[in-house]
Structures are given as C-alpha cells and as structure tokens.
Amino acid sequence: GPLSSILKENQMTTFSYPVNIRNHEPLGPDVVSMREGRVSGRYSITVGTAQTGTAAGVTTIPLFVAPEGSRVYECTLDITTGYDNTTTNFNIGTAAAPTRVKAATSVNTARRQNYAPTAAMISVNAIPFAADTTIQAVVSIDTSAVTVGSVIVHVQII
Numbered sequence: 124g125p126l127s128s129i130l131k132e133n134q135m136t137t138f139s140y141p142v143n144i145r146n147h148e149p150l151g152p153d154v155v156s157m158r159e160g161r162v163s164g165r166y167s168i169t170v171g172t173a174q175t176g177t178a179a180g181v182t183t184i185p186l187f188v189a190p191e192g193s194r195v196y197e198c199t200l201d202i203t204t205g206y207d208n209t210t211t212n213f214n215i216g217t218a219a220a221p222t223r224v225k226a227a228t229s230v231n232t233a234r235r236q237n238y239a240p241t242a243a244m245i246s247v248n249a250i251p252f253a254a255d256t257t258i259q260a261v262v263s264i265d266t267s268a269v270t271v272g273s274v275i276v277h278v279q280i281i
Contacts, residue, residue, distance in 0.1 A: 142161070142162040161281050163196060163279050163280065163281045164193070164279070164280050164281075165277060165278070165279045165280075166186065166187045166258070166276075166277070166278050166279075166280070167275055167276070167277045168186045168187065168275070168276050169273060169274070169275050169276075170184055170186075170213075170260055170262070170273070170274050170275075170276055171204075171272060171273040171274070172206075172269060172270070172271065172272050172273075174262075175211075175262045175264065175272070176264070177264075177268050177269045177270060178264065178268050179264050179265060179266055179267065179268070180263075180264060181261060181262070181263045181264075182261075182262045182264075183259055183260070183261050183262075184259060184260045184261075184262065185257050185258075185259050186215075186257075186258045186259055186260055186276060186278065187257075187258055187278070188255050188256065188257050188258070189252055189255070189256045189257075189258050189280050190252070190255055190280075191251075191252055191253065191254050191255050191256075192251050192252065193251060193252055193280040193281065194248055194249060194250065194251045194252065194280060194281060195223070195224050195248040195258075195278065195279070195280055196248070196279045196280060196281045197238040197240075197278075197279045198215050198224045198225045198238050198276070198277065198278045198279070199235065199236065199237055199238055199277045200213060200225070200228060200230065200235070200236040200274050200275070200276055200277075201235050201236075201274065201275040201277065202230045202232065202233050202234050202235070202236065202273075202274050203233060203273045203274065203275060204233060204271050204272055204273040205230065205231045205232045205233045205271075205272065206230050206231050206264070206269045206271070206272030207231075207269050207270055207271050207272065208231070208264060208265070208266060208267045208268070208269045209231075209265055209266045209267055210229065210231065210263075210264075210265035210266065211229065211230050211231055211262065211263065211264050211265065211269065211272060212227040212228060212229055212230065212262070212263050212265075213225065213227070213228050213230050213260050213261070213262055213274060213276070214226060214227055214228075214260070214261040214262075214263075215258065215259070215260055215261075215276060215278065216258070216259065216261070217256055217257065217258060217259065218257065218259065220247070221259070221261045223244065223247055223248065224244070224248065224258065224278065225238070226241075226244075227263070230272065230274050258278055260276060
C-alpha cells in the first residue's frame with residue numbers, strides 16, 4: 124500500500140509518541156465499529172558495573188523519559204551476568220516513587236525476572252503521567268565490592 128512504499132522510499136521513519144492506531148472492524152462508516160489502540164513503546168537499557176560502580180552503596184541511574192500521557196505497562200529484568208556479591212538489588216521507578224515500577228529485585232543470579240506487580244503498583248501505573256517523567260533505576264550494592272554484573276532493564280509504556 125501507500126505506507127509501505129513511503130517507508131521503502133525513506134528507509135527510516137520517526138514517529139512521535141503516542142502513536143495511536145485505528146481500525147474499522149468490520150469495515151464500515153458507522154462510529155460503533157471504530158476501534159482505537161495505542162502502540163506501546165519498549166525501552167531496553169543495559170546497566171552494568173560501569174554505571175553502578177563496584178563498591179557498596181546506592182546509585183540512581185536515569186533510564187529514559189516517559190512522555191506525558193503515557194503509563195507503565197510492564198518491566199522485565201534480564202540479568203545477563205549476576206552481580207558477584209552478597210546482595211545487589213534494583214528498584215525501578217521515578218524520583219518521587221522509586222519502587223513505582225519494580226520493587227527491590229535481587230540481581231545476583233543470571234536469569235529473567237518477569238513483571239509481577241502488586242495490586243498497588245497496577246493501580247498507580249494505570250494513571251498516565253501528568254508530565255514527561257524520568258524512569259530510573261536505584262541500584263543498591265549491600266556489602267563487599269563487586270567485579271561483574273550486567274542487567275538489561277526492559278520497561279514497556281503505553
């Protein structure tokens with residue numbers, strides 16, 4: 124169709140968020156058959172010892188800015204290399220609510236940590252951001268220095 128020829132011609136297209144899609148189901152002129160949805164955005168950011176440091180302590184790392192009107196849908200951590208100390212935790216949230224997206228999650232073992240929000244998290248994340256909002260990771264290295272550790276933080280907004 125026309126869109127695919129435009130995309131082929133330009134090779135790259137940039138859209139501004141939010142991107143809304145509309146579909147008539149079934150095709151017809153009536154308003155009732157109109158369906159509308161929003162294309163989600165997924166931010167994937169790798170956080171490792173270069174950002175967190177290797178000594179015991181707490182580090183806040185800005186990940187991305189969620190646009191006004193968006194809301195968090197889910198957050199998954201891919202722990203590609205576990206932090207090699209006693210306890211390292213990641214919180215994902217905002218400056219005002221550091222555990223809004225993900226409460227303290229251990230990243231000492233390589234694995235995928237899927238999203239398992241509490242009822243309170245679901246409730247607060249159902250409310251769209253009133254302004255552009257920085258989503259951040261708060262990383263706490265509890266004891267002893269670390270030498271390795273890497274986590275890919277995936278946050279999906281709609």
